[in-house]
Amino acid sequence: MTCSSTSTDCLLELYEEKLELEDYQSGVPRWCTGCGDNAILTAIQRLCRDENLRPEKTVFVSGIGCSSRFPHYMKTYGFHGIHGRALPVAEGVRLARPDLTVFVNTGDGDCCSIGAAHWIHAIRYNMNLTVFLHDNQIYGLTKKQASPTSPIGTKSNTTPRGSYLEALNPLTVTLGIANASFVAQAVDWIPESLYDIVKAAHHHKGLSFVRILQRCPEWLPKLHESDMQEPDSVQLLHHENSLQISPSLARIYKNQLRHDPLDMNRAREIASSTDVVPVGILYQNRDIPCYEDIRKLDILRTNETVRKGFEAELDKYAV
């Protein structure tokens, strides 16, 4: 069997080889001023530029929600899916087009509520996807209903007297699922560490799950106010096998913790912290196989084989 080669950038002195941030921008985001989604968009656009991801080889998949509007603002391929189904759609893209780099943007409602079942299985399948959970702890788009990650007591349109249940912790949940291979937490208000985490997630082979604490100034303006004013409430994780903290960041964020990303027990402990907001990579295991590698198909998926398969299926219904 032969292989098909993609282009390489060499030999020619090419013009416009390098894309700028604006080259990845499409349209003007409709998010509210001050919305944390803007910061996430910038970090991801920086990643695309710095890694020189070709727009035609990159796809962003999302569900429904404010955060799920993300693909509209990227000048790449995109799939604005249906509520809760970002992950299965992304898995399909991954299987059919392994040559693409696939990102997923999903909200706390989208992922942890209606999409929870898909979330659990996607973690277990560990396909090579980079997943960003934009966790604003509320349903933003539908104008303020409590979500599974809303802190207990959150007053919303569905819980006017305050929510009754303890919030679900997406980090501990993910760490509890078999085959979790990359789990990190970021906050939208520290751009440098957000970028570093996004980049590490992109470089990880397997499903990288990044929960991003994202501010929604429209519905929960006070939620992270104290965390932002008190730098010590953020705890930066670092390790020689993981992220390092730059001197400029270290000057502001003095609360730091050395954590080996292979230490699952410690990762679960850190994920459960309530006194500080841990930021960094909680767990990373590069040895967990990807589903697409385990289920290697030896048939080449050409247009021809796809057509034949389709016809065989349809023939079953022929009269």
Place this chain on the structure above:
Amino acid sequence: MEADLQAFVAFYLTGKKQPDQLHEIGDLNLRPSLFSGYRDLTRLRYDFPLVLVEYPDEGRFVETLSGLIDGILNKVAIGPNGERIRKNVLNLEESIRVRINNGATGLFSKLWDQAAPALAKQDKQMADSLSRARANLKIDGEVVDCTEELTFRLFGHAWSLTQKRRAEKFNENIDRLILKLSDIIQADFINSDAGKSAENLKHSFGSGPLDSFNFEAMSNILKKVSSKKKLAKSRRHRILGLISTLRSQRFFPTESSKVGTATAPYSFAYTTCSGALKAYRDRLPKAIELSRTMAIAELEIKGEYSESRHDALFESFGENGLDAEELAVFPDYLVRLNATTLSGPEQSTLTEILSADLPIKILVQTDDVIEESLIGNNHLAFALRSKQLATMAIGMNGVFVLQSPASYLYQLRQQILRGLDYAGTALFSVYSGASANTASVPPYLVGAAALESRVFPAFSFDPSAGRDWASRFSLAFNTQVENDWPVREIVYQDERYQTVAQATPFTLIDFVTLDTRYCKHFARVPRACWGDALTPVAQTLASEGRGQIETVPYLTMVDSDNLLHRVIVDEKLIREARRCRVMWNSLQELGGIHNSHAEKLLAREKRAWEDTMRSTVVETPAKAAPAVVSSAAVSVVEQEAERSSDEAYIETPRCSTCNECIQLNKKMFAYDGNKQAYIADITAGSFAQLVEAAENCQVSIIHPGKPRDPNEPGLDELLKRAEAFM
């Protein structure tokens, strides 16, 4: 498996192919895998075609088509229609590229005007975009692509601009000398009786009331009064001689010189070294005469010429030829020739010119850098004659040398100018990449491959840049100059559509695949036989010596559908590649890379240093281990320079792109390339706005500083609010 290996080894050693096991590479039109992206060059924006600029600004004698179009786009593709205009103009660019590829020639503006109507006809917006852009086409010139003709034309163009500049300077000087010398003659005449005659006085009066003036009386008075000394006869004679020599010079065209007449200016462009050398010799007496004339003229003008002192001196002027400074005012000779014409006598004339330091610039174009060895009889050893030419010239020490494939000449435009302006001999050795043996690949790619594979590296040697090798010699134009071969990643999809990246060096062997003459040294291995018997060429090249042959080297190539193939190569090619590497390594040494002397010295110093270190460590007791660092320990914290609190600023790296400040005042606040805010124009807004932005900024990184306008209303209150952000 064993059978496969046997067949491969047989091919490797003898070049014989078993037809059922190994295939020819010609039938699939295979190319090096690094070429996979470059099937249709007209669809890519790269540094060709070039525009030979007609009236260039300082040194910009050549531009790229894409560069000029980008320049136009920077002016017109702005505002709400910017994106559309950009797209439309880039469409036009592609259409111009296609035309040039199909043989169209002429001015950039002409090609534009030919291509535009077809596009504009289809759609109104396109017509609008193109006409706006056309109005900004201000830099024009002949368009040339990377073809066989490129090199001669590019150098001819650059050289003629250099000559034009010299001619302007020269003519200015000559005109000045003629004028001043004529003034001396004129003054003498005015002083003479003839000059003071009534007739002449009347003549010089101009128009006016001639009748009311008595010229006779005037003439009489003048003749009586003045008694200034007349110009000595010999001096007068000399000055008239100088003027006549200056007027009749033929080194530069003047207003009165006409082509085809006896006073026609000399031509300085030649196609042979012997032609140029003969012309130089024949004209040397004239040049010396002109040079002497100019020197004497300067003295005459200042009135400093003394016959007793200077006559004898100028008698022997130029007996030893002219020195560099004197020669610098004259035009340089340009010889453009093809390496195939460098036969015996011509070759020795070339050597003579190079060693004599004459003002001759020689361009040698080579169309074949891996010609078959003259030994013939299947003896494979590329005769790298053209390559040796440049290294030989470097050995002469006083010659400016530039070597490059044609495809890289644009990048070397400044070096070309330096070479043409160099006071002395210059040799430009250029590989065109255009030959019948590589006809299926565009010359641009062939040239680029020659550069990349170290078969024809680019370098310059500029004796005027300094006295040591480090200042004179540069190899920096080559990719990954530290390595033996440039290593690139080829990225491909395997059978399961998985992306695989493989580091692949580009070597002489890749280059040779482009040449149809050497097909027989390659054999394609069917997919079924890909196995342990094959190793990548790079590994074979890296391991010295032969030993037991357990595997055979292969190369990855692509067919016209970009499918990957494996092609094995024979031992002769491996040998040639190693030879090429040795040549490259010695160039590297000249360029100070992996310099063997330096490395030996360094190793010696290092050993000495380690010895001293060992002895001192023994002497000093071990330091106490540092106290256990707390979990919050951090790497070194660098100190940022203190900012004055008077100045407004944003801690840009901490900006979370929330749009608050931008929405408040788009002129005052702006985003940088990372979409993070900074103060773009402090004068574009009030202190009140700065304070409001600081308050709105959720990450509190805007610092309003001190107010700039002491009369801004409500300052007291604003200053109080601003305190929180100091």
